[in-house]
Amino acid sequence: MDQQSNQLSRESYTVACICPMGVELSAMEAMLDDIHPNIPLKSNGSYTLGRMGGHNVVVVVMPEIGNNVAATVATELLDDFKSIRFGLLVGIGGGIPVEDEYDIRLGDVVVSKSTGTIGGVV
Template identity: 40%
Template sequence: MGPNSRRDFTIAIICALPLEADAVEALFDETYDRLSRLYGRESGDTNAYVNGRIGGHNVVLCYMPGTGKSSAASVAARLRASYTSIQLALVVGTCGGTPYGPYSTQIFLGDVIISDAVIEYDFGKQYPGGFHRTTGVSNSLGPPNQEIRSLLAGLRAKRALQEFQGEMLQQLFTIQHSELQWRRPDFVDDVLFKASYHHRHYVPPSSPKCRCFNEALKM
């Protein structure tokens, strides 16, 4: 049995891409509502929601209409209007723009990245020689609250991190055996290219596969 109202939801997860939201929803232990048929939403709120439970937490999953700061800001504002009890909001995605971590540690496909700050990638100054992005943490949108910072600090401890990784592997094992789309692709389809490789255009335009994929199979 689900919560009585939207006020009972304290965690929000925001995804920019449907594929990302599908992966999050695969972790739901129970789904309460889809597209606000049961819980509704405030007047003027055009967000698309899926309500459910992960463990002992009531979670509202929010779909973004597209990527970008303006889209994220409007989605977050409407989310706060409809779900006034949200205490933790997570932006979950594929993290495609993160090639390296601290100390130049390379990040590989499948790694889990947890950010402790939000920095505007297009915030900076225009100089005669070009645009220079401001990267200092002091220029970020502010740190998380004290409770979240304490949690992140705790996860940096060796034993806590090992336990956390074990729980993630268990969840990954569960969803990989529940739906075929979350399993690792066969080695024939799992084609990797060097970061410096110049990819060609997609054919047809709506296809998710690059022309390089077919060429790699011929090699």
């Protein structure tokens, strides 16, 4: 069957994963159950599209590290994929603040929730 005939629309993707470096991108691509063909987009972003379980996922790697770059990548991603409901920053967590009562290590999952005027980003 022709891959293009099975191509999903941009509105089909509801989960986004932003990877600061290529090593995280490789790990995310390995976790996808299926990789979908590329679709035309407004931005010049380079995305990997796929499925993980019952979710259609957009994976993008940042061109360089930094908060401003992450904000730009997230904004462009949300402009290209309007149906995104969940966004995950997938990385080694080197920027997570550490307080005495918390021992955050590689492999831990950090979840943040927005409340009031706080955007929910650690």
